[in-house]
Amino acid sequence: MLRRFIVSAALAASALAVPAAVAPASATVVSAPTAVSMAACTYxxxxxxxxxxxxxxxxxxxxxxxxxxxxxxxxxxxxxxxxxxxxxxxxxx
Structure with missing residues (x-):
C-alpha cells in the first residue's frame, strides 16, 4: 500500500516537472488513468x-x-x- 502511494506520487511529481510539450504522449496517458481511478472510487x-x-x-x-x-x-x-x-x-x- 505504501509502495503504491510512493510510486504514484513519484509519477505525479515527474509529470509536473516535465513540460507537456517535451513529454511524450505515452507518459501523459499512463499517469492520467491512475489518478482518475483513485479519485473515482467513492464510498x-x-x-x-x-x-x-x-x-x-x-x-x-x-x-x-x-x-x-x-x-x-x-x-x-x-x-x-x-x-x-x-x-x-x-x-x-
Whole structure:
C-alpha cells in the first residue's frame, strides 16, 4: 500500500516537472488513468456489500454487520462492534 502511494506520487511529481510539450504522449496517458481511478472510487453501497471503504473507519448505521471491500487493497472487511472499542468500525473479515 505504501509502495503504491510512493510510486504514484513519484509519477505525479515527474509529470509536473516535465513540460507537456517535451513529454511524450505515452507518459501523459499512463499517469492520467491512475489518478482518475483513485479519485473515482467513492464510498457506496452495492447490494449487500459496500465498496471503497477505509479499514478502521467508522461504519454507517446501514452497514452494521455487512461486509465491504477496501478501496486500495480490495480486501474484505466487516462492520463490527467490540466491547473493548465500543464503536462500529470496518475490521478485517
Amino acid at each position: 457506496q453501497r452495492v447490494g449487500q456489500h459496500w465498496n471503497c471503504i477505509t479499514p478502521g473507519a467508522f461504519c454507517p448505521k446501514a452497514a452494521r454487520g455487512k461486509s465491504g471491500y477496501a478501496k486500495v487493497t480490495s480486501k474484505r472487511y466487516r462492520c463490527t462492534w467490540k466491547s473493548a472499542d465500543p464503536y462500529w468500525r470496518w475490521r478485517r473479515a
